[in-house]
Amino acid sequence: MKILHFVQSSDASIGGSLTVARALVKAQRELGMDAWLVSLYENPAASEKAVLEPFEICCAAPRKSRWTRGLLALRSLVRRLQPDVIHHHDGILWPRLACLGLGIAKVSHGHVGAPAALFFSSAWWTHLVTLMTTHHLIAISSWVAESWASSGMAGSKLTVIPNGVDRRRFFRRKADVRRAVRSRLGISEGDTLLLWAGRLDRETKGLDRLAGVSKCLSPQVKLVVMGDGPDGAWLKELLADQSLGILPVFTGMVEDPAELFGCADAFLFTSKVEPFGLVLLEAASSGLPIYAFPCVGGGSDLLEKFQAYVGDDADYTKLAAAVSQGVATLPVESQKWLGDLCSWRSAAVSCAQVYADVNMASASARVSGDILGQH
Known part of the structure; x- marks a missing residue:
C-alpha cells in the first residue's frame, strides 16, 4: 500500500503538523509501508540543501499561482505516483480539490480542532470540502475529535490516535x-x-x-x-x-x-x-x-x-x-506510560488500520459504481 502524506512545506517553523507527518512516515517505512512525505510548497531554505531525505518529495507549487499551476502540478504528481491513500496534514483547500475524482481514499489528520468559520468564508469552504471528501479523520486527542464531531464529522469516521515521541532521541543527556x-x-x-x-x-x-x-x-x-x-x-x-x-x-x-x-x-x-x-x-x-x-x-x-x-x-x-x-x-510511572502508549510505532500501526479500512471501503464503492454503471 502506498501512502502520500501532504504537508504545506518542509519549513520546520510551520509547527507540529510537519513533525508529526515526518515521524509517521519514518515509522511507517520502518514497518515496511510505502510511505512518502509530499511538500506542497517549495521551501526556499530547503532548496539550498544538496540532498533531501529519500522519502521526501516536493511538489514545488508556486503560492501565487497555486489555483492554476499548483493545482495541475499536484494532480499530475498524484496520478504519476498512484497512491492508495492520501493523508492530508494541511488545512488548506486547493490540494483537496486537486485530488477530486481520482478514486483515491483520503484521510485527514486533525492536528487542531474544527475551525470556527464565518459563513461562506474561505475557512468555511475548506471545512465543508474536508467534511465531504474525507473518508476518515485521525484526531490527535479526544478534544480534537469532539470538536470535529460537533462540526458535522460523523462519529464513524473519527479515530483518536495520539502523537508519539521518539525515546531514542528524547532522553536525559550525560x-x-x-x-x-x-x-x-x-x-x-x-x-x-x-x-x-x-x-x-x-x-x-x-x-x-x-x-x-x-x-x-x-x-x-x-x-x-x-x-x-x-x-x-x-x-x-x-x-x-x-x-x-x-x-x-x-x-x-x-x-x-x-x-x-x-x-x-x-x-x-x-x-x-x-x-x-x-x-x-x-x-x-x-x-x-x-x-x-x-x-x-x-x-x-x-x-x-x-x-x-x-x-x-x-x-x-x-x-x-x-x-x-x-x-x-x-x-516515575510516566516513563512507562510514554513507552507503552506514546510511540510513533504504535501510532503508525493504528494509522495502517485506518488506511486498510478506508482503502477497502473506497474499493468497494468503486466496484459498486462500476456494477451500477453496467446496468
Whole structure:
C-alpha cells in the first residue's frame, strides 16, 4: 500500500503538523509501508540543501499561482505516483480539490480542532470540502475529535490516535554533554536551565505569559527559548522594553531539539490552546518537570498526567518562584506510560488500520459504481 502524506512545506517553523507527518512516515517505512512525505510548497531554505531525505518529495507549487499551476502540478504528481491513500496534514483547500475524482481514499489528520468559520468564508469552504471528501479523520486527542464531531464529522469516521515521541532521541543527556551544551549557551553549571519550545505564535502559545514569567525569574534561572514563528520579533521587542537584567537565550530553530531537551532542568509551557501538546511528551521523555498555566484542549490532560505545576493565570511571580524552588516533579510511572502508549510505532500501526479500512471501503464503492454503471 502506498501512502502520500501532504504537508504545506518542509519549513520546520510551520509547527507540529510537519513533525508529526515526518515521524509517521519514518515509522511507517520502518514497518515496511510505502510511505512518502509530499511538500506542497517549495521551501526556499530547503532548496539550498544538496540532498533531501529519500522519502521526501516536493511538489514545488508556486503560492501565487497555486489555483492554476499548483493545482495541475499536484494532480499530475498524484496520478504519476498512484497512491492508495492520501493523508492530508494541511488545512488548506486547493490540494483537496486537486485530488477530486481520482478514486483515491483520503484521510485527514486533525492536528487542531474544527475551525470556527464565518459563513461562506474561505475557512468555511475548506471545512465543508474536508467534511465531504474525507473518508476518515485521525484526531490527535479526544478534544480534537469532539470538536470535529460537533462540526458535522460523523462519529464513524473519527479515530483518536495520539502523537508519539521518539525515546531514542528524547532522553536525559550525560553530564559531559550537559556541560558542553550549557557552556555553549553561556549558562553556569549551578544555574537552572528552564526551556521553552514551540512555534512563536502570540495567541495560541501564550507569548504574553512567556514574557511575564521572564520578568519574574530569579537570576539563577536561565530561560532558553527554542523555536521560531511569526511573532518572534514581537516577543523580543517586548522583552527588550521590559528592561530585563538577563534576557532569555533565543536559539531559533535548531537541527536537533532533542539534545537541548535532554540538557535542560525544567520545562515551561505557556500555551493557551493546545490540541495535544507534543512538546510535553518530549519534555517528559527527557525527564523534565513541567511548569505551566491553564490551557484549553488535549494538552491539559497531559499536564495532569505528568503532574505539572499549573500556576494561576497571569500570576507570573508565583510560577517563577515555583521554578526557583523546584516544586514540580515528573512521576516515575510516566516513563512507562510514554513507552507503552506514546510511540510513533504504535501510532503508525493504528494509522495502517485506518488506511486498510478506508482503502477497502473506497474499493468497494468503486466496484459498486462500476456494477451500477453496467446496468
